[in-house]
Amino acid sequence: MVENRPWANVFAHTVLIIGVALVVFPVYIAIVASTQAPYELLRGTLPLLPGSYGIENYTQMWQSGVSSSNSPPAALMLWNSFVMAMAITVGKLFISLLSAFAIVYFRFRFRIFFFWLIFVTLMLPVEVRIIPTFQVVANLNMLNSFAGLSIPLIASATATFLFRQFFMTIPEEMLEAARVDGAGPMKFFKDILMPLSVTNIAALFVIMFIYGWNQYLWPLLITTDPDYTTIVMGIQRMTSEENPQWHLVMAAVVMAALPPVLVILFMQRLFVKGLTETEK
């Protein structure tokens, strides 16, 4: 700040506090609703302060779910989301590291061609090619499985680009020294490249985990078996009932939002790095 203007500061804080309040408001309402007794939400307007039924609602949602809308217990849905998110994240990081390594550290035929082939995945989000992709997965017998949930989503142009960019900044001398000492390509990859990339891997991990956790359309299409319901999708099922049980729905919303929000809050520095460096 360049000058001292006390009133401008008061004004700025007011703007920010209103801004933060508006951003927090929907989630605050969700927390309030998830602690109300079932009848409280049928009476018309929602109270503005938390009620005392929080433990009951969360326990019920965690252990038994909402049977009328065919939603399994939240514990199972959260586990499914976690497995899917981890499989997508680890898969993306693994194959992107390998392909970036190949593109930067080898000279071979069709190198540029493969680079562009990977680039194309950036342009074809699931949303625009859902039916043919669904048909492919159905033909491969991958419906209702974790493989079907994760493998079609793990190709990643952004991660490959980021790792390529980073590998280009590693000094040439690293490779020269490793080769003089007789290290083969995979040894160089494992003992030199991987340790140097730890920060980048962690930053991408945060972004990819959130991406995987929040998948919606894809699980919706390829899982019909309640045993594979993920939490984000299960909540949609609960709200599409005639009279949704909002106190349980909101308990599930809070539980579904908590893991990725905690990831951001505790790894904020890595999150910002991952976000601003991948640019998407």
Next chain:
Amino acid sequence: MQTKRMTFPGRWLPFALLAPQVIITLIFFIWPAGQALYQSLLREDAFGLRSTFVGLENFARLFRDGSYVNSLSVTVVFAVGTTLLSMSVALLLASTVNRMIRSRSTYTTLLVWPYAIAPALAGVLWWFIFNPSIGIVPYMLEMVGYQWNHRNSGSDAMLLVILAAAWKQISYNFLFFLAGMQSIPQSLIEAASIDGASPIKRFWTIIFPLLTPTTFFLMVVNVVYAMFDTFGIIHATTEGGPAQATNILVYKVYADGFIGLNLGSSAAQSVILMVIVVALTVIQFRFIERRVNY
């Protein structure tokens, strides 16, 4: 495109390293995209037994079909509304946070976390707040005499999905605007304030023009987000209704293909969407390059 000056020898190893990525891309990206192109040129008969080649007839039909044209205009309204709302709120918050010294990181933390919330959940949260029977906002609106009902009123429904989509995107825009402002040299701002420019004047004559690359970049990213990543918001709340008022293009592809089972038409819509994504991606990359020069 460069490699390192010195590289590893090896004829097969690089192909083996690329294989997982390339195989997945071919099976789950290139092949389905090809299928969509192919199916968009075919029409199936009523029983799905035979399909005949109809050329560009599926595309011609789409543009004669009032509901597709409607969906196009709905998408434009939705994308422009979401982009404008979320970018202007984010710009206001970022420029205010940028003034702060001690409280900057606290406010940043309080503003970034909605990025983690899935679009479908954002939709459910706002759907609940605006629920005509128990929601809190309709209750307040009724006191000023407005009957909110997104189940009947198309404009109410549109406003609701724009709010939900913009809310989730604020944190992303905020982070990029803040990063953009912090890269502006402090000396420019000091010089202006010595010349007596007020904070508001400094913002419009120095900060905002220097943020242009960030603004353009975010505009493209936000349009892409509003067009393709908001499927969950629509599906979990309005389902394209009432009376198609929120039936954006990605939702229509899904609804026509999976619910209406009109494969030819859905494939043609997929192809149009792919063309739009490719165009937007090209624009985005050009702006990124320009940003590097600046």
